[in-house]
Amino acid sequence: MDQLVAMRVFARVVESGNFTRAADSLNMPNATVSKLVQELEAHLGVRLLQRTTRRVTVTPEGHEYYEKSTRILRDLEDIDNAFSTARSKPRGALRVDIGSSTACDVLIPALPDFLARYPDIRLDLGVSDRSVDLVSDNVDCVIRGGALESSSLVARYIGSATFVTCATPFYLKCYGTPATPEELKNGHRLVSYVSPQNGKATPFRFERQGERKEIKIDHRIGVNESNAHLAAALAGIGIVQTFRYCAGKAIEAGVLTEILQEWRPAPYPFHVVYPQNRHVTHRLRVFIEWLLEFFPQRVAGAPHQPGIHQPGK
Structure with a gap:
């Protein structure tokens, strides 16, 4: 043996x-x-x-x-x-799990730079809005947004995303443009993002000068995948609340119109997460360092605040 x-x-x-x-x-x-x-x-x-x-x-x-x-x-x-060349030239397979829209709009467009820097690293991306078990699924790290609860994982903050509330100009012409969050209750059609984990619709959240509001009403349609959620807005089905990095191009092109700009939700934090007891390989270390370089700007979030903490503590 x-x-x-x-x-x-x-x-x-x-x-x-x-x-x-x-x-x-x-x-x-x-x-x-x-x-x-x-x-x-x-x-x-x-x-x-x-x-x-x-x-x-x-x-x-x-x-x-x-x-x-x-x-x-x-x-x-x-x-x-x-004592190996891997210190200066990391190599091998790296498995990363990431949400759909974050993969398509943030990570993948930047990957040519990473692959050019580290040609001997093979990157396997698991793209889904469903959370994976890092340990049992043998994932090196995940990029996750929102609150982190598990204390068995180590998380490193990599930036915060900005939310926007938007709809098509045609929808707003038909149903009117709400001036306050409460007006969403007056006959508007909402397209909710439904959590793939628990099947619950995420409420529309708003914040202005420290005042917070949460709107919970029956949605017109619920979608549990971020790219399809945006597609529902582009189809004119109703109003969505999504990340600016998802809807930004459509807003700039006039295909979507941002509403309630004074009532944007609080920034949404993102972390790169990996198991506490697993060895951090050199290829994972350089990937995390690379994320810290580009990710904060790509998600148009809060000022860069690097640091390591244990989620839930």
Whole structure:
């Protein structure tokens, strides 16, 4: 048994929650993963995992071994990186998960610069408005907007987006242009963004000189994907509240008209998030540094305020 390989395999099983996901992420047969964990348990003389037909549970001894062994694995990777060409020339695969509109309007247009700087990094983008589990889905990092709750993740602030409320000129000609948030309740058709996580419509939020308002009324249509949400506004179905980086070009072209400009919602923060216990590779580190260079300006948000914090603390 190669103990280092067995330690890495055991760590992936713990992180992913089952043998199949671990095997897929390591590109190993399921039987090989199971055998290595069994050999590691025999070598240590303790049960690390409790296996059932539905799930894998880490034993107290397994949890202790995971904590200690992952520290060793991270130290070994740091030593290897210190003496390898990867320090000056990062290489390998990097998997990033990101929301649909943020990918299309912010990240992807800037990627030629990143790929030119780091030609040996292969970038795999998971694009969806649904949140993923970084650990079990073997994602290196995610770019997320809004409040962060999980204290098991590390987040780095990368900028804030500006919201706009808008509709087509034809819609406003037919239904009138509201002068206050309350007027949205007077026969206007709203197109709500529906959370892919809980299926709830996001209320329209407004802020002016410290005064905040939240409008909750039945929407004409609900959409759970950000690009389709904007498409509904462009089709003239109703009023939407979305990011300026999504609707900005349409507003400049006169296809959409911004309304309630004095009542813009508070800036919406974005973070790059990664697992607390996972080693930060050099390729992930340079990707985060690159994000800090361009992302704040691309989302037209708040002044750049770099820093690391633990979400929920």
